[in-house]
Amino acid sequence: xxxxxxxxxxxxxxxxxxxxxxxxxxxxxxxxxxxxxxxxxxxxxxxxxxxxxxxxxxxxxxxxxxxxxxxxxxxxxxxxxxxxxxxxxxxxxxxxxxxxxxxxxxxxxxxxxxxxxxxxxxxxxxxxxxxxxxxxxxxxxxxxxxxxxxxxxxxxxxxxxxxxxxxxxxxxxxxxxxxxxxxxxxxxxxxxxxxxxxxxxxxxxxxxxxxxxxxxxxxxxxxxxxxxxxxxxxxxxxxxxxxxxxxxxxxxxxxxxxxxxxxxxxxxxxxxxxxxxxxxxxxxxxxxxxxxxxxxxxxxxxxxxxxxxxxxxxxxxxxxxxxxxxxxxxxxxxxxxxxxxxxxxxxxxxxxxxxxxxxxxxxxxxxxxxxxxxxxxx
Ligand SMILES: [Zn+2]
Ligand SMILES: [Zn+2]
Numbered sequence: 359x360x361x362x363x364x365x366x367x368x369x370x371x372x373x374x375x376x377x378x379x380x381x382x383x384x385x386x387x388x389x390x391x392x393x394x395x396x397x398x399x400x401x402x403x404x405x406x407x408x409x410x411x412x413x414x415x416x417x418x419x420x421x422x423x424x425x426x427x428x429x430x431x432x433x434x435x436x437x438x439x440x441x442x443x444x445x446x447x448x449x450x451x452x453x454x455x456x457x458x459x460x461x462x463x464x465x466x467x468x469x470x471x472x473x474x475x476x477x478x479x480x481x482x483x484x485x486x487x488x489x490x491x492x493x494x495x496x497x498x499x500x501x502x503x504x505x506x507x508x509x510x511x512x513x514x515x516x517x518x519x520x521x522x523x524x525x526x527x528x529x530x531x532x533x534x535x536x537x538x539x540x541x542x543x544x545x546x547x548x549x550x551x552x553x554x555x556x557x558x559x560x561x562x563x564x565x566x567x568x569x570x571x572x573x574x575x576x577x578x579x580x581x582x583x584x585x586x587x588x589x590x591x592x593x594x595x596x597x598x599x600x601x602x603x604x605x606x607x608x609x610x611x612x613x614x615x616x617x618x619x620x621x622x623x624x625x626x627x628x629x630x631x632x633x634x635x636x637x638x639x640x641x642x643x644x645x646x647x648x649x650x651x652x653x654x655x656x657x658x659x660x661x662x663x664x665x666x667x668x669x670x671x672x673x674x675x676x677x678x679x680x681x682x683x684x685x686x687x688x689x690x691x692x693x694x695x696x697x698x699x700x701x702x703x704x705x706x707x708x709x710x711x712x713x714x715x716x717x718x719x720x721x722x723x724x725x726x727x728x729x730x731x732x733x734x735x736x
Contacts (some may be wrong), residue, residue: 362422364411376416383412422680423463429592472604475502478597480611484581486618490581490650491674496576497611503573504599507564518560524550528646554602569598577609584626584679585613620648626678626685631692632657639663639693649674657689660719665693666727 397403504510525548561567597607642661646654675685
């Protein structure tokens, strides 16, 4: 769902550098600054889009995701009528004053025509196997949806809506604010009509004039292979109904991949600890290594393998969400020393001990250090 052309909004090419994007953003902030823009309402709308685009393209991870999927979970601006997300301004302390004046302009820009519905955030648990193969999940949730009786218009009568008497339809009223050394008039959203400028004189009987009713929704979510905990799937337009004809919000389903008893995950790589008897480790053997999905893989253990030795099975990790390629499976050997020996075993080991050198190559690193390396350094 390539729903928004973030590159087009910023006016940069798809291979633009971080610096190009930053410059484009600064240029647009100046262009849409309320002190210079002729059409201030339009400038505000444009700035919301610019902020959203910059928020994504300035973040390498979000940008890579956007390049692949054409959208980014959690990246949309949170409201069509104000500045929900100022994320794009972080790191531009010198633009603080611009930020401030935008905000003021937003507060005073008049009656609210349409308000985008709220996003609904849900979460689902999936297993490591499901994260590997991708899966579908049905989510159920309750939202405020458009009232079917009045189609969200809050009345079914053609003359059921009047101009708000408190604000005369402006959606704003003045309030005297005392700030210690004097009072000044602050413009606030009209409390009677919540900024809509309208009063419902004949409310719809189904929704009591709110224009919305609670509705249970069900949706099947496609969870792609390679998803990690914290990733989200955005379902556009399935969130709460907008007000005053505004668009619906989205549903964002956050993924939680449950811990697996056998595998530790590090991005697209997996770590698996294989226990070996000390005889197998000393003599060498071939072992089966469990896989997340499918038949076990054979792995040759050479004679004299030390505890903590790391083997890598290429391409047997998790699929990457970014490029679909598979990571690797790291096998760490843990050598088990027997705790119970019968008398015959004991005798044989004592004989073995008497037979000469037990020289072993000193491992350069300890067991946990190797696990640490496997996880963090590869
Ligand atoms: Zn209604
Ligand atoms: Zn009003």
